[in-house]
Structures are given as structure tokens and as C-alpha cells.
Amino acid sequence: MTDKHLSTQFDAELSGISTRVLEMGGLVESQVAQAIEALGTFSGEIASHVLKQEELVNTMEVEIDRDLSTIIARRQPTARDLRLLIAVSKTIANLERVGDEAARIARTVQRLINTGVSSRLRLPMADLSYEAELATASLRKALDAFARLDVDRALEVLKQDDQIDKEFDGLMRKLITYMMEDPRTISSSIDLVFVAKAIERVGDHAKNLAEVIIYVVKGTDVRHNTPDAVENMVR
Amino acid sequence: MTDKHLSTQFDAELSGISTRVLEMGGLVESQVAQAIEALGTFSGEIASHVLKQEELVNTMEVEIDRDLSTIIARRQPTARDLRLLIAVSKTIANLERVGDEAARIARTVQRLINTGVSSRLRLPMADLSYEAELATASLRKALDAFARLDVDRALEVLKQDDQIDKEFDGLMRKLITYMMEDPRTISSSIDLVFVAKAIERVGDHAKNLAEVIIYVVKGTDVRHNTPDAVENMVR
Numbered sequence: 001m002t003d004k005h006l007s008t009q010f011d012a013e014l015s016g017i018s019t020r021v022l023e024m025g026g027l028v029e030s031q032v033a034q035a036i037e038a039l040g041t042f043s044g045e046i047a048s049h050v051l052k053q054e055e056l057v058n059t060m061e062v063e064i065d066r067d068l069s070t071i072i073a074r075r076q077p078t079a080r081d082l083r084l085l086i087a088v089s090k091t092i093a094n095l096e097r098v099g100d101e102a103a104r105i106a107r108t109v110q111r112l113i114n115t116g117v118s119s120r121l122r123l124p125m126a127d128l129s130y131e132a133e134l135a136t137a138s139l140r141k142a143l144d145a146f147a148r149l150d151v152d153r154a155l156e157v158l159k160q161d162d163q164i165d166k167e168f169d170g171l172m173r174k175l176i177t178y179m180m181e182d183p184r185t186i187s188s189s190i191d192l193v194f195v196a197k198a199i200e201r202v203g204d205h206a207k208n209l210a211e212v213i214i215y216v217v218k219g220t221d222v223r224h225n226t227p228d229a230v231e232n233m234v235r
Numbered sequence: 236m237t238d239k240h241l242s243t244q245f246d247a248e249l250s251g252i253s254t255r256v257l258e259m260g261g262l263v264e265s266q267v268a269q270a271i272e273a274l275g276t277f278s279g280e281i282a283s284h285v286l287k288q289e290e291l292v293n294t295m296e297v298e299i300d301r302d303l304s305t306i307i308a309r310r311q312p313t314a315r316d317l318r319l320l321i322a323v324s325k326t327i328a329n330l331e332r333v334g335d336e337a338a339r340i341a342r343t344v345q346r347l348i349n350t351g352v353s354s355r356l357r358l359p360m361a362d363l364s365y366e367a368e369l370a371t372a373s374l375r376k377a378l379d380a381f382a383r384l385d386v387d388r389a390l391e392v393l394k395q396d397d398q399i400d401k402e403f404d405g406l407m408r409k410l411i412t413y414m415m416e417d418p419r420t421i422s423s424s425i426d427l428v429f430v431a432k433a434i435e436r437v438g439d440h441a442k443n444l445a446e447v448i449i450y451v452v453k454g455t456d457v458r459h460n461t462p463d464a465v466e467n468m469v470r
Contacts, residue, residue: 055459058458058459061458062456062458062459065456066456069314069317069318069321072314072317073313073314073317076311078308079304079307079308082304082307082308083304086304086321086324089321090328093325172425176421176422176425179414179418179421180418180419180421183414183415183418183421184415186411186414186415186418186421187411190407190411190425190428193425193428194432197429197432221297221300221301223293223296223297224290224293224297
């Protein structure tokens, strides 16, 4: 068996893993969208569906991680391939956390339904949906950057995070106003505060993904830097 | 150079990294304690100190990660050693996130001081301190389990997480009561909600550490299981 042959096998294994990562990414992205839909329609059914998917996402993470370890142990990859494999492990850890955020939102929906507050709760649904759209769009872009190992797209993701944070701050102000106007809704509004926070964190996870991609392609660890500084580091 | 010699060098490198991980762990543990102290005394000085330390923690993470990659690339470690090296990488990622939570609390303290609300804010300080003590004790135990690769201690950490979550729920109820009694404090009380959440997450990170340690020693991925199920899996 030649080195060429080995390397082709390795590439095939890697490409198989890559496909599964993208599948996992698509799944958690849809989980977030569904969790927000469950909130907007107070649908316990959709909320349960999101929670069932969480188990699938968890299983995917554990299985991909196991296969990565097997590949590393068997193939003794080069430094660059190893960087890629470790990056994949970090990527799925982030995707799993996106799934967690979606599950958190779904559990909140269930609680709001169970406590019967859903009817008199003022939902800033337009804002929540918009924040969620920004966050899932960032996630999609990060996954796309992962699929193509595209640093420019990864940089775009880093730049968008600021906008999600601003949206979150605006939502916070709105929720605080609602609570002050009707203190009886404080308890359930706090739940919405955490929903807004969960969405903001989806954006953070997308940002982490983008940083991992830049690390794979450029070999530079760009974490803990502003987007502008990152751009200077990689250009 | 014999294999024995190589292996001894590898052990020495690993032990050096291990020492730095424990140092990083001690640092973030003290950051959390200081952030809570800054809140209790409304000390902008201590809050700034916590934020300065965050940079140090970030640098430690990046440097240890870089050294791990170098070791893996140079030593072609066995499957078991590789598992350990990947575990160290996951450990420092968790520790860095603990540092983030401490920084988040410190920034909240700065905001509370700057908006001048500190004087009329009702702080459930005893509860916040207690929650923080539970969380940092879990973190300390997890680091201890890491130092000794001690599965029993790691299991204890998993079991304690429930108590931290209960403490968080109690704090939430108390904060909601405060807000209802004086709606003018809603905005600043929401800040305290996030402080309580940040502490709860420190407990989550300790739990993640414990799961990583079990994975290294037993080779079993125990994430996404209840503490009782984990105990059955490893015994």
C-alpha cells in the first residue's frame, strides 16, 4: 500500500466526517428555528420535537468524536491534518452547545405553557425572531465557511456578532419596560430574558466556529481579538 | 536515543503542561471569588483587577494549546496519550470559560457602580456568595481530580451540580420577589440574574471538566448522562 493510497483513504474518511458535521450543523440550525417557532405559537408539540432532536445531536457529537480519535490513532496524521481533526472536534462541541441553547428555549416554552401564563404574556416576538434569524444566519455562514475552508466568510461571521449583541441589548431594554409596566409578568419575562440570551449565545458559538476555521487555514489562533485585529492578523 | 528516553521526555513535557493547567485553574477560581467580592463591596478596583487577569487567562489558554499541538506533532503519541492531550485541550477551554464568567460578573459590577444604582440595590449577597462557594468548590474538586486522574472525585463533582442548580433556582425566586416589591430596581436586578447565571455556569464548567477526566481514565464518553447513569457506566 503506497503513501498515496493511505492519504486518499484519509481524505475519504475526512470528507465523510465533514459531511456528518455539516448534517449536524443543519440539524441544530433547524432546532433553533423550531424552538423560536414553538415560542411564537406556544406549541408544546414543536417544543417536544426540539427536545427529542437534542438526543440525536448529542449522539452525533459522541460518535463523530469517537471516529476522530480512531482516525488520529490509526493514521498518525501530519501536523496540518491533525490541526484539522482537532478543529472538527471543537466544531462539533460548539454545534452541540447550539443544540443545548435550542433545548433550553424549548424547555422554557413548555414551562410557560404549563404555568398557564402564555395568554397574558407580552411577547416581543418580532424582535426575538429577528435576533434568531441573525444568529442562525451567522451559524449557516460559519458552516459554509467550514465546508469551503473559506477565511473571508469566517471573517464576515466575526464581524456580524456585534450586530447580534446590539439586538440582544435592545430586546433586554424592551423586556425591562414590559416588566416595569406590568410587574405581574416579571417571572415569565425573566424566562424571555434567558431566551434572548440563548439566541445571543448561538451567535457566540457561530463566532467560535469561525475562529476555529481561521485557525485551520491560517494556523493562527485568533481568539480573544477584535474582528479588525483578526483581519490584520490573517491578511 | 531509546524509546524509554523518548517516553520519559514525553512524561516530563506532559507533567509541565499539567502544572500550568492547575495554575490556570487556580487563577480562574480566584477570579470568580474576587468577582463576587467586588460585587459584595461594590469595588471597582477589584473588578478591574479581575478583568486584567482575564487577559492573562486567555494568553495561558492560547499558549498551552500551542504547546499541545507541538507535542502531538512531534511525539506521535499513543492512542491513550493522545486522549490525555485532547483532554487537556478541552480542560483549558473550560477553564477559559470560567474566566469569562468571572469577567462577566466584574463588568456587571462596573456597570452597577457607573449607573449609581449600587446604593439602593438590594443584594442577596449571602445567597450569591453561597452559590459561588459551591461552584468554586466543585471547580477545585474537578482540578484535584484532574491532578490525580481520580474518577471518584470526578463523580462527586457530577453529583454536586444538582445542588448548584437548586441554589440558582432559589436565588431566581428571591430576585423576582425583590423586583416585584420595587419595580424601579428591575433593570439592575436583571444584572444580578445574569450574575447568578454566570455562577451556575461555573458549576457547569466544573462538571464538563469532571466528564473529561472520566473519559481520559476510563475511555468512556459519559456526557449527556445523569450522574447515577455515569456511576453505573464506570463502576
